[in-house]
Amino acid sequence: MVFAGMPGLHRLLYFSRTALSGLDLDLELGRIVRDSIHNNRQAAVTGMLLSHDGWFVQVLEGPGEAVSSTFRRIQTDRRHSDATRVSWGPVPSRLFADWDMCARSLNDGDDDILTDIGRFDPRGLAADQLLRLLSSVADQQRAVLAA
Numbered sequence: 519m520v521f522a523g524m525p526g527l528h529r530l531l532y533f534s535r536t537a538l539s540g541l542d543l544d545l546e547l548g549r550i551v552r553d554s555i556h557n558n559r560q561a562a563v564t565g566m567l568l569s570h571d572g573w574f575v576q577v578l579e580g581p582g583e584a585v586s587s588t589f590r591r592i593q594t595d596r597r598h599s600d601a602t603r604v605s606w607g608p609v610p611s612r613l614f615a616d617w618d619m620c621a622r623s624l625n626d627g628d629d630d631i632l633t634d635i636g637r638f639d640p641r642g643l644a645a646d647q648l649l650r651l652l653s654s655v656a657d658q659q660r661a662v663l664a665a
Contacts, residue, residue, distance in 0.1 A: 528582040529609045530589055531648055533575045533640035534601040543569060546597060547621045554619035563588050566614045566652045570624040571638045574598060577652050579612045605645040613649070614656055622655050 538546050547569060558564065563580035576592075578585045593601045614620070624638075640648060 526582065526608050527579065527610070527612065528585050528607060529613070530578045530585050530606045531576070531604045531645055531652075532589065532592075532601055533573055533604060533648070534592070534598040536569060536572055536574055537597055537599045543623060547623060550597065551619050551621045554621075557591075558588065558618040561588065564612055564614050564617055565619055566617065566656050567619065567621040568624065568652055568655055569621065573638065573640055575640050575648055575652065577614060577649065579609065579614055582608075602641075604640075604648060613653060616656070616660065620656065620659055622659060624655070 536543070547567070550567065554565075554567075558580075561580060561584035563578055563584050565576060565578040567574060567576040578588055580588075589601070589603070592598055643651075
């Protein structure tokens with residue numbers, strides 16, 4: 519998948535199955551964030567990664583070529599399988615400008631976040647539903663950091 523020739527700020531939203539069976543998911547998420555911060559800072563890419571029930575949902579924002587390159591790297595990453603693009607296109611501003619990358623796993627205490635969508639399966643959710651979910655998680659992260 520190539521997104522060449524798209525100047526300006528872009529947002530890509532995708533989901534994938536986690537291929538982390540048998541590994542400590544929280545430890546691996548920490549590694550993903552560490553590596554992503556290093557790579558994304560250099561490429562001016564920001565975003566949010568959510569992990570829940572065997573799925574990853576992620577939004578990437580930045581220059582079109584940089585987001586495209588980042589997604590190609592994710593598609594070949596052993597920690598992801600079946601990376602599926604949900605939406606891609608130019609945007610006027612970033613929703614997740616706070617972080618080069620932020621990651622969070624949902625757990626049983628996060629039921630209030632999932633109330634609007636029911637059972638978590640990103641294959642059945644529209645792009646706007648997934649963005650609202652990621653925005654809700656980001657808002658909670660911001661509140662925790664501000665406390």
